[in-house]
Amino acid sequence: MLILASSSPRRQEIIRSLRLPFEVYPSHVDETIEASLTPSEAVTVLAERKASAVKEKLNGSMKGVIIGSDTVVVLGNDILGKPVNPQDAFAMLKRLQGRSHQVYSGIACIDAAEDKRVVQYRSTLVHMRSLSDDQIERYIESGEPMDKAGSYAIQGLGAALVDSIEGDYFNVVGLSVALLTDMLKEFGIAVP
Numbered sequence: 001m002l003i004l005a006s007s008s009p010r011r012q013e014i015i016r017s018l019r020l021p022f023e024v025y026p027s028h029v030d031e032t033i034e035a036s037l038t039p040s041e042a043v044t045v046l047a048e049r050k051a052s053a054v055k056e057k058l059n060g061s062m063k064g065v066i067i068g069s070d071t072v073v074v075l076g077n078d079i080l081g082k083p084v085n086p087q088d089a090f091a092m093l094k095r096l097q098g099r100s101h102q103v104y105s106g107i108a109c110i111d112a113a114e115d116k117r118v119v120q121y122r123s124t125l126v127h128m129r130s131l132s133d134d135q136i137e138r139y140i141e142s143g144e145p146m147d148k149a150g151s152y153a154i155q156g157l158g159a160a161l162v163d164s165i166e167g168d169y170f171n172v173v174g175l176s177v178a179l180l181t182d183m184l185k186e187f188g189i190a191v192p
């Protein structure tokens with residue numbers, strides 16, 4: 001059994017595509033982190049925090065592997081999470097347009113009953129097209145940016161903002177299938 005510690009519909013869809021039995025237990029953890037963390041530290045710490053919180057909640061009542069995940073957008077030295085309001089989304093997209101950034105996603109796999117955990121991350125380079133203020137405003141009006149790291153969704157309308165990527169597409173959406181598959185192998189779970 002896979003136990004997805006996430007409220008993200010995108011992550012649920014990705015997990016469903018693996019055709020393994022799974023259940024969803026959102027973690028609702030505080031996502032505050034120390035500002036001194038590097039992007040890879042940030043996404044692995046948060047992915048582990050989410051999976052650990054669900055392990056505590058379940059308290060041994062279920063067997064399986066708990067999967068926590070976290071995604072951030074990294075532009076230069078700055079880590080961009082989800083926008084707090086439309087103005088914040090505008091500021092993020094204004095900075096991202098016409099440039100390249102990295103998307104980091106961490107995955108934590110924690111055994112729900114035993115003392116085993118594996119935590120890893122991947123990054124993907126995204127080249128974003130040049131956008132006018134008008135285009136950015138119209139995209140924000142679609143409502144899509146608000147719950148997405150970096151204020152865009154490559155799997156949605158945001159696809160039109162992206163010129164190209166280098167690396168794993170699913171890592172940008174929020175959960176690398178290739179990485180998760182490798183990690184699950186360590187728990188004896190084979191993806192068909």
Ligand SMILES: Cc1cn([C@H]2C[C@H](O)[C@@H](COP(=O)(O)OP(=O)(O)OP(=O)(O)O)O2)c(=O)[nH]c1=O
Pocket residue numbers: 005006007008010011026027028031050069070071072073082103147148149150152153154155158172173174
């Ligand atoms: C860059 C990008 C991010 N995102 C999303 C993935 C994540 O859901 C979100 C980043 O926020 P996260 O904090 O990683 O996840 P979440 O709060 O949505 O869900 P949970 O903590 O319960 O697992 O941004 C996209 O859907 N598409 C994209 O192209």
